[in-house]
Structure formats: C-alpha cells, structure tokens
Amino acid sequence: MLGSSTAFTLLLLSGAASTAFGPTFQRCPADFQLVRRGQTISAAESQYIRDRREKVLPDAFKAYSQNVKRTRIELPKYVEEILESTQFPTVGISTSGGGDRAAIFGAGVLNALDGRNSSSVKKGTGGLLQAATHLAGLSGGSWLLTSLVQANFPTIQHLMFGDGKKQDFGGWLTSFSVWTVSTDPAEQAIFADEILQEMAVKAKHFPVSVGDAWGRALARHFTNGTTVDNFFSNTSHGAGILFSDFTNLPTLASHEQPFPIIVLDIVSNHINGTIFPGKNGIPLNSPMFEVNIFEMGCYDDVLAAHTPTKHLGTTNESLCVTGFDEAMFISGTSSNLFSERNNTASLAMSTANFSLLVNETYPQSPGLRIDTSNYPNPFHGIAPDTFSDSVETILSMCDGGEDGQVTPLQPMLVPDRKIDIIIAIDAVRARAKIIRRVRLARR
Structure with missing residues (x-):
C-alpha cells in the first residue's frame, strides 16, 4: 500500500490529467518500415553528418586550429597538417557512466573543449567540441548528453546553473x-505519488517498471520543466520531451550539435557467457544497443537491425506508437542498475520501495521483470538463429555499462561512421584520453 502517501493520491489524481503525457497510437505512415536490417548507418544520420561536415565543420576546425596556434605550443608536423587540411578528421566524443560524478565530470571536460568558453580558447582546447561529429553517453554520461541536447546545446554554465530567469x-x-x-x-x-501518476497513461497500454519511475525522477534533475520552486508541484517535469523530437531543435536543425547517441544493454534469460570482472551483470557476448535521434538498434552481427526512435513501442507496420521515446526514460534505461542490485544484498531500500510501489499501483504479469526498463520488441522474429531474444515480446534493457563498457566506445567503432579520433571521457578514473584510430583503407 502507499501508506502515508495515500492521503495525497486523490488530490494529485484530480489534477493529473492536465499534465499527463504518454504514448499514443495512430495508423502507420504509408512508407513506414518497422525494421531496417544491416550494419550501415541510417540515411538520415548519413545526411546529418554530411550536412554538418559541409556547413559547420570547416569553420569549426578553422576556429579550433587558430585557438591551438595562439598557444604557441610546438605541434608535431602531422598534427599541423591535419588542422590545416580541408580533409579534417571525423572526431567522436564518448562520455562515461558513473552517476552524478560522471555527469558533472563529463560536463567539466566538455566545457574545456567548448569554443564558447574564453578560458578554454586561451588554453587551446576550446573549439574541439564544435569540431566533433558524434557525442555518445551511457549511464551518468547519458544524463549529461540528454540534458545538453534537449536544452538546445547551451554553454555548460547555463546548462548546469540555469539562466537565472527561473522559467x-x-x-x-x-x-x-x-x-x-x-x-x-x-x-x-x-513526490512518490507524482512519479506514479505520471506513469498512468503509459501503464494503460504498456508494461511499466521501476525503470519508468527512474526516468520520471531523473527528469526532475536534468530536463526542462523543473526548478527548485516547482520541484514538488504537479507539473509536466519534462514528460513531453521526446528523443526523436530533438531533431526540431534549432541547433540540431542547423547541424550545430554533434550527433547524439545513448548506449543500452539487454538483460536476457537466453544468453550465457563470460562477465567482465567487477560489478557487472551482462555477459560480454550480449549484443549492444544504441538509441540516436533517428533509430534504436544494434550493429552487432547477431542482430544488425534498427527501428525508428520516433515509433518505439511499435511492433507491427499497421498501428504505430508515438510518445514512447521520452528522453529521460531512454537516458534512465542507460543508467538502470536495478537488475544488478536486485541480485545483491546491497539493494537500496528506496529502490525496493519504488519497485513495490510501481507494481502495487500498476500490477504486472508475474513473468515480467520490474527491475529493468521494458520495450516492446520490434525485432520479434528477426535473426532467430543468432539473436536469442528474437522470441521475446519485450526487450528488458538496462545500464549501458553493465557489460563492462563503462565508456561508450562501441558506437564510435561502427565502421560506417568512419570515425578517426575518439575522445574518451572516463569519469570512473577521472581522466580524459584521446584514441587515434588509423584506418589504412582511408590513408
């Protein structure tokens, strides 16, 4: 039971309809394709990168090169040649997991790479963020990425501390x-009742879990819609912010932002294998998933399939779902460690309470995991010989670092992205490092 919160439930329910958001159903577009097979990037991503390289990166690399030269630090000849070349490299930035520490540390590193930061410009690091092509995050790093993108790519100072207008x-x-x-x-x-009521629309049509509550809670900390003054009020708290809608933001429409990617892992009852040492729970042979503004999918050989982010929750080509891709639900999936904690004696009481509250408020079938973030499986029946979860109707997803990949390098290694240099922000070890990829085929 809800205990001491029961007295507030009717009050909240009376006003919940005005702020309730959730997935909706509509007839699929005539040209809708539920699943795209293959290990190439989508046509939409390819176009975004092409436009960014043509319209943004020439000036971005020129500005970055000038910032570096002003430091009068002697550079290796090959670095000078790269900076002065019109065939500038493709740069990806990967920001790691690690909770609040990862989000804050990653923000600090991005600030040091931001050409809008005068101190970074003087040090010669400012401008590299603007010159990057891709930006990937998982777990705490996904909080930073999602917050930065949905806020329309402001400076880190404005992102973390607000603009002072209290809007x-x-x-x-x-x-x-x-x-x-x-x-x-x-x-x-x-607070607990508000979280639960914000899940009401989704719970009418889809299985919900502690992952939904987690996303709703995180939204109050990292997305538009919440201030200190309205933290406990019955407002939307970013519930209507969708990952696929980021394409409409001015800085993404003008290709000013690096292409954003979030990494997820799958919790499977069918996959057994070696688990990376440490506090990890996902076998190394499990397929890795990502979500970007256009698609959710997997580039690994075992599946190599993708589905439109805009229509997550859809499982056929007749009735399409929209609104399932709530930004902090996806970011919360990438930081969902509850399946791991449920297997240990250190399960936090607050987490246990929310799991119970979710299941008491929206009872789920006994076979459904309530400790993961659950997605209707668009890949049902796809690659049955290699993708063992092809038989499942629900994909149980969790923290993108539970397989030991704490820094999301995998999206940068997709061959079709042709990324030359990876800047890895490792908040676990509190350092940033540059990985130079040499692709002989392109030299």
Whole structure:
C-alpha cells in the first residue's frame, strides 16, 4: 500500500490529467518500415553528418586550429597538417557512466573543449567540441548528453546553473537525491505519488517498471520543466520531451550539435557467457544497443537491425506508437542498475520501495521483470538463429555499462561512421584520453 502517501493520491489524481503525457497510437505512415536490417548507418544520420561536415565543420576546425596556434605550443608536423587540411578528421566524443560524478565530470571536460568558453580558447582546447561529429553517453554520461541536447546545446554554465530567469529550466537539481528528495515524510509521499501518476497513461497500454519511475525522477534533475520552486508541484517535469523530437531543435536543425547517441544493454534469460570482472551483470557476448535521434538498434552481427526512435513501442507496420521515446526514460534505461542490485544484498531500500510501489499501483504479469526498463520488441522474429531474444515480446534493457563498457566506445567503432579520433571521457578514473584510430583503407 502507499501508506502515508495515500492521503495525497486523490488530490494529485484530480489534477493529473492536465499534465499527463504518454504514448499514443495512430495508423502507420504509408512508407513506414518497422525494421531496417544491416550494419550501415541510417540515411538520415548519413545526411546529418554530411550536412554538418559541409556547413559547420570547416569553420569549426578553422576556429579550433587558430585557438591551438595562439598557444604557441610546438605541434608535431602531422598534427599541423591535419588542422590545416580541408580533409579534417571525423572526431567522436564518448562520455562515461558513473552517476552524478560522471555527469558533472563529463560536463567539466566538455566545457574545456567548448569554443564558447574564453578560458578554454586561451588554453587551446576550446573549439574541439564544435569540431566533433558524434557525442555518445551511457549511464551518468547519458544524463549529461540528454540534458545538453534537449536544452538546445547551451554553454555548460547555463546548462548546469540555469539562466537565472527561473522559467522552465533552473539548471541541474543535483542537490536533491534522485529517490529520497525530502526528509519530510509527507513531502516525500507527494513526490512518490507524482512519479506514479505520471506513469498512468503509459501503464494503460504498456508494461511499466521501476525503470519508468527512474526516468520520471531523473527528469526532475536534468530536463526542462523543473526548478527548485516547482520541484514538488504537479507539473509536466519534462514528460513531453521526446528523443526523436530533438531533431526540431534549432541547433540540431542547423547541424550545430554533434550527433547524439545513448548506449543500452539487454538483460536476457537466453544468453550465457563470460562477465567482465567487477560489478557487472551482462555477459560480454550480449549484443549492444544504441538509441540516436533517428533509430534504436544494434550493429552487432547477431542482430544488425534498427527501428525508428520516433515509433518505439511499435511492433507491427499497421498501428504505430508515438510518445514512447521520452528522453529521460531512454537516458534512465542507460543508467538502470536495478537488475544488478536486485541480485545483491546491497539493494537500496528506496529502490525496493519504488519497485513495490510501481507494481502495487500498476500490477504486472508475474513473468515480467520490474527491475529493468521494458520495450516492446520490434525485432520479434528477426535473426532467430543468432539473436536469442528474437522470441521475446519485450526487450528488458538496462545500464549501458553493465557489460563492462563503462565508456561508450562501441558506437564510435561502427565502421560506417568512419570515425578517426575518439575522445574518451572516463569519469570512473577521472581522466580524459584521446584514441587515434588509423584506418589504412582511408590513408
């Protein structure tokens, strides 16, 4: 039962309809394709990168080159040749997991690479962010990535601290714990009830879990719609912010942002294999998934299939779902460690309470995992000989680093992306490093 929160439930329900968001159904477009097979990137991503290289990167690399030269640091000849060449390299930035620490550390590194930061410009690092082609994040790094993209690519200072106008985005609210936001039982109960009621529309049509509650809680900390003043009020708290809608943002429409990618892992009952040492729970032979603004999918040989991000939740080519791809639900999936914690004695009580609250409010079938983030499987029946979860109707997804890949390098290694240099932001070891990929085929 909801205990002390019950008294607030009817009050919240009375106003929930005005702020309730969730997936909707409509007839699929005539040219709709549920699954795209292959290990090439989508035509939409290819076009975005081509436009960015033609319209943005020439000036971005020129500005970065000038910033480097102003430092008067002697560079290796090949570096000078690269910076002065019109055939500039393809640069990807990968920012790691690690919770709040990863988000904050990653933000600091991006700030050091930002050409809008005068201090970074003087040091010769500013401008490399603008010259990057791709930006990938997982777990805590996905919080940074999602927050940065949905806020229309502001400076890191404005992203983290707000613009001072106290409108719909007051900066990151990391002073609040994600789960236990108040020591006042009544206030904490209001928070819990709000989280649960915000899941109501989705729960009518789709299986929900603690992953949905996690995404709703994270949205209060990292997306537009929440300030300190309205943290406990019954507002949308970013519920209508969709990952696929990022394409409409001015800085993405003008190709000013690096192409954003979030990494996920799958929790499978069918896959057994070696698990990377440490606090990991996913076998190394499990396929890796990613979500970008156009597609969710897997480039690994075992599946090599993709589905439109805009229509996540769709499982056929007749009735299409929209609104399933809530930004912080996806980012929350990439940071969902509850399946791992449920297998240990260190399960946090607050997490256990939310799992119980979700299942009590929206009872699920006994066979459904309530500790993962659950996606209707668009790849049902696809590659049955190699993709073991082809038989499942639900994909149980979790933290993108549970297979040991704490820094999301995999999206940068997709051959068709032709990435030359990877800047890896490793918040676990608190360092940033550059990986230079040499592709003989292109030299």
